[in-house]
Amino acid sequence: NAGVTQTPKFHILKTGQSMTLQCAQDMNHGYLSWYRQDPGMGLRRIHYSVAAGITDKGEVPDGYNVSRSNTEDFPLRLESAAPSQTSVYFCASKAAGGTDTQYFGPGTRLTVL
Amino acid sequence: KQEVTQIPAALSVPEGENLVLNCSFTDSAIYNLQWFRQDPGKGLTSLLLIQSSQREQTSGRLNASLDKSSGRSTLYIAASQPGDSATYLCAVKEGGGSNYKLTFGKGTLLTVNP
Numbered sequence: 001n002a003g004v005t006q007t008p009k010f011h012i013l014k015t016g017q018s019m020t021l022q023c024a025q026d027m028n029h030g031y032l033s034w035y036r037q038d039p040g041m042g043l044r045r046i047h048y049s050v051a052a053g054i055t056d057k058g059e060v061p062d063g064y065n066v067s068r069s070n071t072e073d074f075p076l077r078l079e080s081a082a083p084s085q086t087s088v089y090f091c092a093s094k095a096a097g098g099t100d101t102q103y104f105g106p107g108t109r110l111t112v113l
Numbered sequence: 114k115q116e117v118t119q120i121p122a123a124l125s126v127p128e129g130e131n132l133v134l135n136c137s138f139t140d141s142a143i144y145n146l147q148w149f150r151q152d153p154g155k156g157l158t159s160l161l162l163i164q165s166s167q168r169e170q171t172s173g174r175l176n177a178s179l180d181k182s183s184g185r186s187t188l189y190i191a192a193s194q195p196g197d198s199a200t201y202l203c204a205v206k207e208g209g210g211s212n213y214k215l216t217f218g219k220g221t222l223l224t225v226n227p
Contacts, residue, residue: 004156031211042117042202042217050211059214090156100145100206102215104156
C-alpha cells in the first residue's frame with residue numbers, strides 16, 4: 001500500500017491563479033481531511049469528508065473548495081490564490097470506526113507570490 | 114475553545130539520555146490524545162494514541178501518559194538516539210463519530226546529539 005499520496009510536492013503560484021492539490025489514499029479509509037501547517041501555528045483543518053459525496057468545512061475553509069467523487073481521491077482547489085495561502089498542505093486519512101489513528105501524506109509546499 | 118500547548122518548544126540532549134516531552138490542553142472533555150512525529154519536510158507519523166479512559170500507552174522505547182483531569186500528557190523517550198531527532202506533536206480529539214475535531218500543539222523540536 002502506498003498509503004496517502006499527495007501531488008505536487010512543491011508549487012509556486014501567482015496571486016489570482018488557480019490550482020488543485022491532489023490527495024489519494026489506497027487504504028479504503030472513509031475519512032479524509034485537508035490541513036495547513038504554518039510556522040508558529042498548529043495544524044489547522046481546512047475541509048474534510050466522511051464518505052464519497054459528503055464534504056464539510058473545517059476551521060479555516062475560506063478560499064478553498066473540495067470534492068469527493070470516490071473513496072480514494074480528495075482534491076483541494078484554490079480558485080484564486082492569495083499570498084495568505086502560502087503554506088504546507090497535508091492530507092490525512094482515517095478509517096471509519098475502529099482506531100482513530102490518522103495517516104498523513106507527505107505534504108505539498110505551496111508558495112503564492 | 115480548546116488550546117494545546119507543548120513545552121519546551123525545542124530540546125537538545127546527548128545520545129542515551131531519557132527525556133520527557135509535555136503537552137497540556139485546556140478543555141478536559143477530550144475523546145483521545147495522539148502523539149505524532151514529523152521529520153523535516155515530511156508528513157506526520159502517528160506514534161501513540163491514548164483513549165480518554167486510558168492512563169498510558171507504550172510502544173518500544175516510547176511511553177505516553179494521559180491525565181485528563183489535569184489536562185496533561187507526557188511522552189517519555191527512553192535511551193534516546195540520534196534517529197529520534199524530529200518534531201513531536203500532540204493532538205487532542207474532541208467529539209466522536211464523524212463530527213470530530215483535532216486540535217494540534219505547535220510541537221517540540223527534539224535534537225539528539227551523538
